[in-house]
Amino acid sequence: MSQFSPPACPVPHEGADRILLAHGEGGRLMRRLIRDVFLPALDHPQLRARADGACLPPVEGTPVVSTDSFVVSPLFFPGGSIGSLAVYGTVNDLAVCGAEPLYISVAWIVEEGLPVAVLSRIVEDLARAARTCAVSVVTADTKVVPNGAADQVFLTTTGIGRLRPGIQWDVQRVCVGDRIVVSGPIGDHGIAVLAARGTLGLELDLASDSAPLHELIGATLAHSPGVHFVRDPTRGGVAAVLHEVTEAAQVTLEIEEAAVPVRDPVRSACEILGLDPLYVACEGRLVAFVSPESASSIVRLLQSHPLGLRAASIGQVTGRGLAEVHVRSPLGALRVLDEPAGAPLPRIC
Numbered sequence: 371m372s373q374f375s376p377p378a379c380p381v382p383h384e385g386a387d388r389i390l391l392a393h394g395e396g397g398r399l400m401r402r403l404i405r406d407v408f409l410p411a412l413d414h415p416q417l418r419a420r421a422d423g424a425c426l427p428p429v430e431g432t433p434v435v436s437t438d439s440f441v442v443s444p445l446f447f448p449g450g451s452i453g454s455l456a457v458y459g460t461v462n463d464l465a466v467c468g469a470e471p472l473y474i475s476v477a478w479i480v481e482e483g484l485p486v487a488v489l490s491r492i493v494e495d496l497a498r499a500a501r502t503c504a505v506s507v508v509t510a511d512t513k514v515v516p517n518g519a520a521d522q523v524f525l526t527t528t529g530i531g532r533l534r535p536g537i538q539w540d541v542q543r544v545c546v547g548d549r550i551v552v553s554g555p556i557g558d559h560g561i562a563v564l565a566a567r568g569t570l571g572l573e574l575d576l577a578s579d580s581a582p583l584h585e586l587i588g589a590t591l592a593h594s595p596g597v598h599f600v601r602d603p604t605r606g607g608v609a610a611v612l613h614e615v616t617e618a619a620q621v622t623l624e625i626e627e628a629a630v631p632v633r634d635p636v637r638s639a640c641e642i643l644g645l646d647p648l649y650v651a652c653e654g655r656l657v658a659f660v661s662p663e664s665a666s667s668i669v670r671l672l673q674s675h676p677l678g679l680r681a682a683s684i685g686q687v688t689g690r691g692l693a694e695v696h697v698r699s700p701l702g703a704l705r706v707l708d709e710p711a712g713a714p715l716p717r718i719c
Contacts, residue, residue: 596664
């Protein structure tokens with residue numbers, strides 16, 4: 371008869387320079403990780419209280435909440451990191467709802483073996499991005515999973531904001547004749563991240579477009595009565611947004627391929643890889659559906675902001691009932707833009 375032996379738990383090393391499972395077990399190492407890595411960068415009264423939640427003051431107006439997760443690989447790329455991306459992506463989800471961002475909560479899933487220095491750098495990037503956006507990280511959680519159960523770091527965020535006065539953006543307001551406007555060149559983020567992986571031999575002078583959109587929207591679209599709907603084109607790129615609108619509003623869209631702003635390095639990389647820039651993720655761009663009489667003024671407003679210098683009107687809503695997206699080539703040929711069936715570039719955001 372065999373004798374049962376309980377599993378042995380290794381004694382954690384106090385001075386470990388890599389994340390151990392003990393860092394997520396609620397004991398001394400976890401408290402030290404919070405004290406030495408998270409609190410110095412994310413310092414806030416709510417975090418210093420070390421409660422299981424945050425008591426926030428009343429939000430004037432309509433509260434807006436958004437949740438997102440970030441699994442980008444590599445963790446650091448030209449123009450950002452998973453830390454800054456988590457903040458900007460959350461802020462942008464609130465911003466395209468017409469909200470002013472206020473607070474963020476963050477859940478960290480950390481793989482055993484990650485160097486503490488790498489985690490510290492990500493935390494500092496996240497804190498710096500939060501300060502840039504004037505949002506507060508008010509509550510957080512950390513879990514450590516065994517080596518091989520994740521890919522270094524996953525982040526999940528929840529953002530809280532308040533709806534700006536007068537905003538009534540809704541996909542159901544999209545109607546025939548509306549113009550489709552983008553705030554700048556598309557595909558920068560996806561191609562920059564792909565190049566940073568170093569697996570395809572792409573050497574590009576290109577940085578991610580990762581940036582917060584709340585100030586751009588607050589200075590332009592929030593004061594424009596002709597705006598009907600706004601979305602940021604992340605996974606699936608602009609094509610995914612267009613198909614979301616066609617399905618929800620039951621409209622037909624037509625895009626002028628020559629009008630879509632694309633940087634030369636992105637266009638070249640897409641040609642080499644057989645990709646369409648319309649499917650490639652952005653992290654600092656918006657797509658807006660606006661009334662035809664306001665389109666020119668909205669483009670000019672966007673172009674007056676540093677994040678909208680190359681804003682352009684790229685198409686229009688041409689009909690109702692047939693939920694399709696058409697692309698007109700520079701030679702006048704019309705093709706159907708298929709809905710993305712999957713991610714052409716995985717682990718992008």
